Structure formats: C-alpha cells, structure tokens
Amino acid sequence: MMNIIDNDLLSIQEARILAENAGGVQAELALFTQEQLDRIVEAMADAVEPHIEEFAVLSSEETDYGNWKDKYAKDRFVCGYLREQLRGMRCVGVIDEEPERGLMDVGVPVGVIVALCPATSPVSTTIYKALIAVKAGNPIIFSPHPRARDTIGRALDIMIEAAEANGLPEGALSYLHTVTKSGTVELMHHPSASLLLITGVPGMLDEAYEARKPLIYGGAGNGPAFIERTADVRQAVRDIISSKTFDNGLLPAAEQSVVVDAPVAEQVRAEFLANHAYFMTDRESEQLAKLIFNHDGSANTALVGVTAETLAKRAGFSIPPETVLLISEQKYASQENPYAREKLAPVVAFFIEEDWEHACEKCIELLLKDRRGHTLVIHSTDGDVIRQFMLRKPVGRILVNTPATFGSMGASTNMFPAMTLGSGSAGQGITSDNVSPRNLIYVRKVGFGVRSVETADREFFGRDRLPDEPRIKTQDLETAEQVRVIQGLLREAVEQKS
Numbered sequence: 001m002m003n004i005i006d007n008d009l010l011s012i013q014e015a016r017i018l019a020e021n022a023g024g025v026q027a028e029l030a031l032f033t034q035e036q037l038d039r040i041v042e043a044m045a046d047a048v049e050p051h052i053e054e055f056a057v058l059s060s061e062e063t064d065y066g067n068w069k070d071k072y073a074k075d076r077f078v079c080g081y082l083r084e085q086l087r088g089m090r091c092v093g094v095i096d097e098e099p100e101r102g103l104m105d106v107g108v109p110v111g112v113i114v115a116l117c118p119a120t121s122p123v124s125t126t127i128y129k130a131l132i133a134v135k136a137g138n139p140i141i142f143s144p145h146p147r148a149r150d151t152i153g154r155a156l157d158i159m160i161e162a163a164e165a166n167g168l169p170e171g172a173l174s175y176l177h178t179v180t181k182s183g184t185v186e187l188m189h190h191p192s193a194s195l196l197l198i199t200g201v202p203g204m205l206d207e208a209y210e211a212r213k214p215l216i217y218g219g220a221g222n223g224p225a226f227i228e229r230t231a232d233v234r235q236a237v238r239d240i241i242s243s244k245t246f247d248n249g250l251l252p253a254a255e256q257s258v259v260v261d262a263p264v265a266e267q268v269r270a271e272f273l274a275n276h277a278y279f280m281t282d283r284e285s286e287q288l289a290k291l292i293f294n295h296d297g298s299a300n301t302a303l304v305g306v307t308a309e310t311l312a313k314r315a316g317f318s319i320p321p322e323t324v325l326l327i328s329e330q331k332y333a334s335q336e337n338p339y340a341r342e343k344l345a346p347v348v349a350f351f352i353e354e355d356w357e358h359a360c361e362k363c364i365e366l367l368l369k370d371r372r373g374h375t376l377v378i379h380s381t382d383g384d385v386i387r388q389f390m391l392r393k394p395v396g397r398i399l400v401n402t403p404a405t406f407g408s409m410g411a412s413t414n415m416f417p418a419m420t421l422g423s424g425s426a427g428q429g430i431t432s433d434n435v436s437p438r439n440l441i442y443v444r445k446v447g448f449g450v451r452s453v454e455t456a457d458r459e460f461f462g463r464d465r466l467p468d469e470p471r472i473k474t475q476d477l478e479t480a481e482q483v484r485v486i487q488g489l490l491r492e493a494v495e496q497k498s
Contacts, residue, residue, distance in 0.1 A: 011183025014176055016190065021171030022112045022139035023192030028169050029137055030109050034092050040166045041086060041135050047162035048127055048155055049079040055123045059151040063119045065305035070247035074124035074419070077409070082128060082417040085410075091136040091437045102448035107441045109137035110214075111194025114187045118200030120250040120305065120344065121419060122148035123155050125199050128419040130159050130173060136437035138195075142175035143184040145201065153177070181207075188213065195440070198429075199420045200252065216439060217429030218420035221252035221374030222342045223404055224363045226389070227268055228356055228380035229261040232401070236379035237271035240348070243403030245324045248305040249346040253375045253408035253421055256342050257349040257366050258327075259359045265352045277325040278308070279350070280317075285328040288315040289338040292345065304344045311345060333365040340369055356385045360392060367395055373432075374423050377404045396423055396432035410434060 056072035090096075096105040113133050117125040122145060133140035144152035156175050163173050176183050184204065188196055188211040196208050199218040208215050227236045244254050260268050269279070280288065291314055292303050303311060308326050312319045319326070326347045333340040339349035353359040367373045373395040380386050380401070390398055397415070399407040410417035418434035431439055457463055 007178055008180050008182040011176060011178040011180040012186045014178055015183040015186035018141050018171070018174045018176065019112065019114075019187055019190035019192040022141055022174065025169035025172050026109075026111055026139055026192075029139060029172050030092075032092070032137055032167075034090055036167060037092065037135055037137055038087070040163050040168050041083070041131050043162045043166040044131060044134065044159040045079050045083045045127075048158050049076075051155070051158060052076055052079060052123070055151055055155055058154070059122050059148055062151050063122065063147050063305075065120055066247035066250045071121070071123065074121055074247070075127065077411065077417065078124050078128045078131070078419060081411070082131065085417055086131065086135050086437070089135070089437060091441050095443070102450045104446035104448075106444040106446060107136070107438075108444050110440050110442055111138060112192050113138050113140040113195045113197050113440065114190075114193045114213075115140055115142045116184070116196075116198045116201045116204060117142065117145055117148075117152060119145040119147035120200060121247075122152050125419040126152050126155055127159070129197060129199075130156070132435070132437045133197075133440060134163065134168065134173065136440040138440055139172040140174075140197075141187055141193075143187055144175055144179055146179055149179050185211075197420065197435070197440075215429050216420065216431055216435055217423060218435065219252065219374070219423045219429075220342050221254070221423075222256050222340075222366055222369055223253060223375040223377065223395075224257040224259050224366045225255040225377040225379065225404060226259045226356075226359050226363055227261060227264065228359070228378065228382060228385055229263045230381040230385075231261075231264070231379035232381070233264055233267050233379075234271055236401075237268060237275055239377075239379070239401075239403040241272075241275050241277060241325055243405040244348055245308075245346045246405045248307055250305045250344055251405045251409075252342065252344075254405045255348055255377060257330075257333075257340070257351060259351045259353060259362050259366075261356060261359060262352055262354045272325070272327060275324075276320070276322045277327050278312075278319045278323045279327045279329060284312075284315065284317045285339070287317060288312075288326065288328070288347070291315045292343060292347070293338050293341075299342075299344065306345060308346045311347065333362060333369060335369070340366060356382075356388070360389065363389075363393060367393060374421065375399065375404055375408050377402070377407070396421065397434070408434075 052075035053072050056068040056075055059071055060066060060068040092107045094104060095107040115129045160173050164170055185207045188208055193213055196213050196215045198208060202220060225240055240255050240258060292300050294300055308323050311326060327350045328339045329350045330339050351362055353362050363376060375397050376393050376395045377399045378386055378389045386400055397408060402412045406412040408421055416434040416436045420435040422429055422432040433439055
C-alpha cells in the first residue's frame with residue numbers, strides 16, 4: 001500500500017505548533033533586560049560567524065543566484081558591522097528620557113514576528129533578522145525560501161543552539177522545516193503572530209495583506225541614478241558599476257537605470273566603456289529583453305543573478321571578454337518598455353535628458369512605474385539640484401554621490417546597516433526605514449505632571465475667559481443654515497432661467 005505524505009498538512013500543523021510555542025514564551029521574553037538580550041545576540045553572532053564562508057558557497061550553489069564571494073561579503077557585513085551598531089542601542093526598558101521635561105520612553109517588544117527571507121540574500125537576511133528580533137525582545141519564526149531552505153535552516157540551527165544555551169527560551173527562535181505556501185500562510189494568519197517581516201518575496205504579499213497584521217515589507221526596487229553635469233563623472237560611473245555588478249545585480253536597491261545630463265553624456269559613455277561596460281545595439285537589446293522577461297512580463301528566474309557574459313551568450317550575441325555590465329540606450333520609460341523595469345542582473349537602461357528638470361521627471365516616471373519607490377541616487381555637486389531631488393522624489397531613500405547597493409545598506413553611508421529596506425511610495429508596509437530593532441518595538445510614552453489643572457485651564461483651554469452664557473444660540477445656528485439653503489436654491493433657479 002502506498003503511503004502518501006501531505007506536506008501541506010504537515011506544514012500547517014508545524015506552523016501552528018511553532019506559533020503557539022512562540023506565543024507561549026512571548027511574555028517570558030518580554031521580561032528580559034537589554035543586557036540579557038545583548039548577551040544572547042553576541043552569542044548568536046559568535047556562533048554563526050565562523051560558518052559564513054561555507055554558507056556563502058552553499059547558498060550560491062543551492063539558489064544558483066549571484067556569486068559566493070559577494071554573498072560572503074554580505075554575511076560578514078551583518079556579523080560584523082551590524083553587530084557593532086547594535087551594541088549600546090537600547091530597545092527595551094527605558095530607552096529615552098528628558099528629566100527636565102518630565103518625559104520618558106519605554107521600549108516594549110511588539111510580539112511574535114513571522115519572517116520571510118529572499119533567495120537572493122538568504123543567509124545575510126536571516127542572520128540580520130534573527131539578531132534584530134532578539135535584540136528587541138521578540139520571538140521570531142522563519143519560513144525559509146523554498147529555493148534556499150537548506151542553507152537558511154543550517155544557519156538557523158547554529159543560532160538557535162547558541163541562543164538557547166545563553167538563556168533564550170525554547171521556541172523563541174524557530175523555523176518551518178516543512179516549507180509550503182499553506183504553512184507560511186498559516187503562520188501569518190495565526191493569532192499569536194503580531195508582525196510580518198517580509199523581504200523580497202512579493203508572491204506572498206496578497207496573503208500577508210489578508211492576514212491583517214502590521215507588515216514591514218522590504219520589496220523590489222526600480223531605482224534610477226542621475227548623473228548631473230557638475231558630477232565627478234569618473235567616480236559616478238565607477239560607483240554605478242561596482243554597485244550594479246555586486247552579486248551579479250541581485251540587490252533591489254542597485255541602480256536599474258542611469259539618467260544622464262546631456263552636457264556630460266559623451267563623457268559618461270566613454271567612462272562606461274573604459275570600465276568594461278558594453279552598450280548593446282537596438283537588436284541586441286531586443287534579444288536580451290525577450291530572454292530576461294517571460295511572455296507574461298514576469299522575470300525569467302533562470303537569468304536572475306547571472307553574469308553579463310552569460311546573459312549575452314544566452315541572448316545570442318558577442319561581447320568583449322572583460323565585460324561586466326550591459327547597457328541598453330532608451331528614450332521612453334513607458335509601461336511597455338522592459339528596460340524601465342527592475343532587472344536583477346548586471347543590466348541597466350541609459351537615458352539622456354537635456355537638463356536636471358527633465359531628468360527629474362524621468363526619474364519620477366521610473367520610480368512610479370509599478371509604484372516601487374525604493375531608492376534613488378544623484379551624482380552632483382550642485383546643492384540646489386540635490387535639494388530639489390530630495391524634496392520632489394516619491395522614494396524611500398535618496399543617496400548622494402555613492403553606490404546605491406552599498407549606500408542603501410549602510411556600508412558607504414551612515415544609514416542603519418540593514419538587509420530589509422522599506423519601500424517608499426509603494427504603499428506596501430508601514431515604514432520606509434532601513435529596518436532596525438527600533439522598528440520592532442512599541443514605544444510606551446510616560447509623562448510626569450508638570451503643571452496644575454488650573455494652570456492648564458488658564459494657559460491652554462481659555463475656559464476662564466468665556467461668558468456665563470454662550471453668545472451664539474443653537475437656534476441662531478439653525479436659522480443661519482436655513483438661510484444658506486434658501487440662498488442656494490434661489491441661485492440655482494436664477495442660473496436655470498438664464
């Protein structure tokens with residue numbers, strides 16, 4: 001007799017058990033001091049850090065996305081620089097106070113977090129989310145991406161063992177072993193879940209909305225980079241290439257389009273060529289577009305995170321052997337133009353605009369396409385132009401004179417080091433921040449009395465200055481309203497006659 005295993009049912013049952021266990025220890029974990037939580041965070045990072053090179057190789061092999069050296073860099077970033085930034089940050093207990101004003105803020109964990117991580121950066125995002133959740137005193141349950149479940153599971157096993165050995169309650173850090181969509185949906189809908197933390201899994205957004213829980217979403221990007229006429233063109237081009245070729249263009253914050261001020265267009269073009277970029281012909285651009293996007297408009301996952309050489313070979317045209325980036329010259333950011341979309345590969349669109357005002361409009365078009373206001377970069381030394389871009393762009397973060405990939409994650413800027421970057425204009429999620437532990441708490445406001453009721457009444461309410469009887473009677477208000485109605489009817493009658 002054949003045994004049929006229903007993975008959906010197994011996953012749903014496991015999701016319920018994990019959610020109930022996490023909910024059961026939530027109150028206990030909420031009593032931990034910041035010092036206790038910090039010791040656990042340090043132990044988790046200490047335990048997983050020696051394995052990050054191994055995990056970089058494994059994740060690259062398991063997902064077939066990107067390259068292991070850049071994945072190693074991301075893993076090292078979260079185990080090193082992120083951990084340094086977490087030290088000294090207060091998230092629970094008294095986190096801020098102003099004694100002279102009688103004010104105090106108390107950090108309160110938000111509760112059980114359900115986390116989804118992308119296949120593009122599976123290990124770094126998992127480590128990062130685990131660290132910031134525990135730092136803020138929250139239980140967290142992961143639903144590993146099916147394409148990276150083995151590597152994510154191995155990283156979590158190491159962190160779970162270290163965390164529990166240092167006092168984290170069992171069940172406060174866990175993950176689905178049988179991963180199915182049904183099980184993930186069950187996790188998100190479970191009454192114990194308080195917050196959904198989703199990075200780069202747009203296919204689960206509809207189910208997340210249906211769960212009616214607070215949602216932090218780090219989503220897809222379609223970010224342009226504008227090279228303005230006063231920019232250091234040489235540095236700008238190098239920044240764009242280093243950013244867009246990192247992990248073969250997988251990061252959503254990376255530049256998707258380059259918008260160039262006309263007076264420096266030829267200089268920009270020459271710099272790209274000097275740095276091993278290749279400008280495709282119209283025919284080659286058409287061949288590649290048919291390849292990287294399916295007929296229904298979705299991305300061809302087989303060509304996500306591959307090299308420029310692989311893309312050209314698959315599309316059927318030849319490029320110089322040192323080529324690292326493919327460029328398609330375009331004029332319009334129309335809905336039908338595939339190059340105006342996000343391309344998770346070393347490919348960018350190239351637009352030339354006559355001045356910064358037209359470039360500004362082009363960038364807005366690109367940002368609003370698919371409502372993905374993630375990140376924008378401007379390369380310029382003109383303070384007025386930079387200010388106009390800061391004020392007018394529907395975007396979560398604006399970066400100035402820096403590579404988008406590294407600036408957005410906080411490596412080349414002083415933004416918080418994060419692997420989940422909230423989208424700005426997409427209406428998806430509750431923040432456009434670089435997500436930190438402070439996004440995973442409620443802030444309880446405490447105010448001490450500093451003035452008497454009599455003083456407040458005199459200074460703010462003005463009730464002592466009112467007459468004993470109201471000057472305006474209710475019937476007066478009613479009469480005035482009747483007069484306005486009659487006047488309106490008379491005006492309508494006159495207009496009809498005329």
